Amino acid sequence: MSLRGHVSIATLNTRGTPVRGSQLADRYRSIGAFFDRSDVEIVNFQEVHTYHHLRLLRTTMPSYGVSFRPSLAGPAGGVATFVRRSAGTRDYHRLSIGSGVSRWSRAKASFKGVLLTRLDELWIANTHLLANTDGDWSDESRFTPIHRGQLDALARVMESTDGPLVLCGDFNVARKSTPYKAFLDRTGLTDAFDGRCPPTFHAEYLSPGNSPHCIDFILSRGLDVQSAEQILTDKVHLPGGSMYVSDHVGLRVTVN
Template sequence: MGASLHLMTLNVCGLPSRLAPLPERATLFGGHVERSDLDVVMFQEVWSARILATLKAQLPSFPHVAVRHGLAGQPAGGLATFSRLPLVAPRYTSYRWTRPDMGSPRFRIKRAVNGALQGVLTAEVAGLGVVVANTHLTANKDGDWSAGNRYHAFHRRQLGRLHEVLRGVGTDRAVVAGDFNIAADSALYPLIVDSGAWHDPFAATDPVTFHAEYLPDEGPAHRIDYLLVRGSPDRFVIEESEVLFAAPVRSDDGRSIHASDHMALSARVRWRD
């Protein structure tokens, strides 16, 4: 057998919310990650240098951090990939120029700004020849992923940009993970997996990855986060896959708090030689 990696993805909810403050939550989910044998952790919504510093303080055994900084020193796209193994050649590609062609002018302008602020971060795990891609697509605030929705063409363009980047990474050993903000039961799912070019370890179970109580109308939650492996399963083995932080975590003062409004996905992948 060849290279092996244990990976996790989590949107940390770096924007104001009804959750406990991020430093408090980071102590809890960071402690879990530190005690685990995870190799690579991909975070989304790391929107400031302060959030990045908070995460670094909780993950001392993950000294290698792939990030590209924006003009204000913030992680570009709110993306940061932490690793126990050296990471090389980090590259960030924005979803700039992806925009909807439906909705009001105000809606189209705001979503175009969102696209410019989000993107995909890639990095190679040194010595293993594995590229890890961390991404965050624009949120569908309508909660409607039908083909007639105003977000549909917008998300289609963002997925097109994502896979354009992924096809250019130069290796068959690749993982892409993050908050796609697209429901797994939507018409866009075939584009998420690029018509079968990517294997979805969670396809059979299709677990919800967002806590319904944090939805605006507390409507039904969906799987909107993904961890995908390039190629067909004859090239690799998924030794385990699980959902993390589905239940509240006990804080030091006895309160039950969620690690984030999202749940985390993790998988252990071993590539065949």
């Protein structure tokens, strides 16, 4: 199915890096400037936790409008979708809290969700699942039950929509994991990178002995993928020194 021309869509987990010395404002200005001078029409951000985070991005991305569900501290679930098209319907769904992990992890899971934004005939979904702090995506991992529950909830939301759809975000599950494969089988969504996306997390932010994986995805339904690439892969020069704009790598696709 074709849209009215090609649409360029990107996703990036923005906060990243250690809290101390993270140069948040400078990194956000660099992220915003990158997209505002690009031809990307839709940008899905994760970990935009506060209205301060959101204001930093909006200030440096004046050519975009923004879709989000307001909450007390900032965008619900930390997800915000910046668009250069007129947005229509917007909805937000919380995901499953689950069990099998610490009380603190379950508390964090309660804030995870998916933002749906309708752009003409196209649905854009933006999500962020609970982080796997163990780096273990085996079936025996203590995070597997909660990720399975969150992906089941996410699948139900995807099944509630019809027509062309693009789902973006930081899934925090490895491409090789059983819950992720089951999610694709259930929803019929297609990986824009055809399963060949390199790791999307910078190795230097991992604990010793852990390897980076592809944990960020752009999935689609009813669309043709024209191109797919990683973006924001290199360090940038900021006032406090050279660093990555996030611990995650960004993804960009063009569909029609």
